[in-house]
Amino acid sequence: MSKLAAHTSHADPCVALATMAEIEAARLVADGVALVPTAMGWDRIAKQGKRAIVSDLWQRLAVMDMPHTSAPWRFVTELPSARPSHPMHPRWTCLLANGTTWQGETVVGDDIAVLQGHFPQEPIVPGVAQLFWAAALARQAFPRYATALTGEVRRLKFKRVIPPGTHLRISLTLEAGDPPHVAFDYQSDHMHSHGRLLLTSS
Secondary structure: OOHHHHOOOOOOHHHHHOOOOOEEEEEEEOOEEEEEEOHHHHHHHHHHOHHHHHHHHHHHHHHOOOOOOOOOEEEOOOOOOOOOOOOOOOOOEEEEEOOOEEEEEEEOOOOOHHHOOOOOOOOOOOHHHHHHHHHHHHHHHOHHHOOOEEEEEEEEEEOOOOOOOOEEEEEEEEEOOOOOEEEEEEEOOOEEEEEEEEEOOO
16 A cells, blocks of 8 residues: 555545556645656656656546546655645536537636646636646546547647636537547637647547
């Protein structure tokens, strides 16, 4: 049993991540997931870069049907002492779900973890958090393609910042192409951002 078990429940994605040979321990933190690699993990990062191990982390969450995080992976030598007290995701209300399109809405609360420290005087939702939210919702909306998301994003445009209090809508659409992808956009009274989450073609 991983030493992480004392700090997390079985619904925590960190439990699944800490069973990987390359990961000694993991914990949700305010700005993502803190990971302590094993010697094998550090060696792989040195030889292949962080992208290779991050790809495996995403796949592990998808295969285990675990919840997904909304912020980046952090590779550290020691876990921070505290678990975040703020939610990692806003609460989304589904407006439309027809198998190829999913639309939802939320009000971005000022207690969302990704707002903490970004930025202290004028908090906004980081661009990377928007990508992680879109990917997490795409896996839930289109479970058949949950393991097909590659982690690669194309045609990404950030147009307007998203401050707390924004009545935000997201639209996700499965689209054929070369490669196939999930098109997403965030809107309120304005377009905030849009892009494409690529899928494997097989």
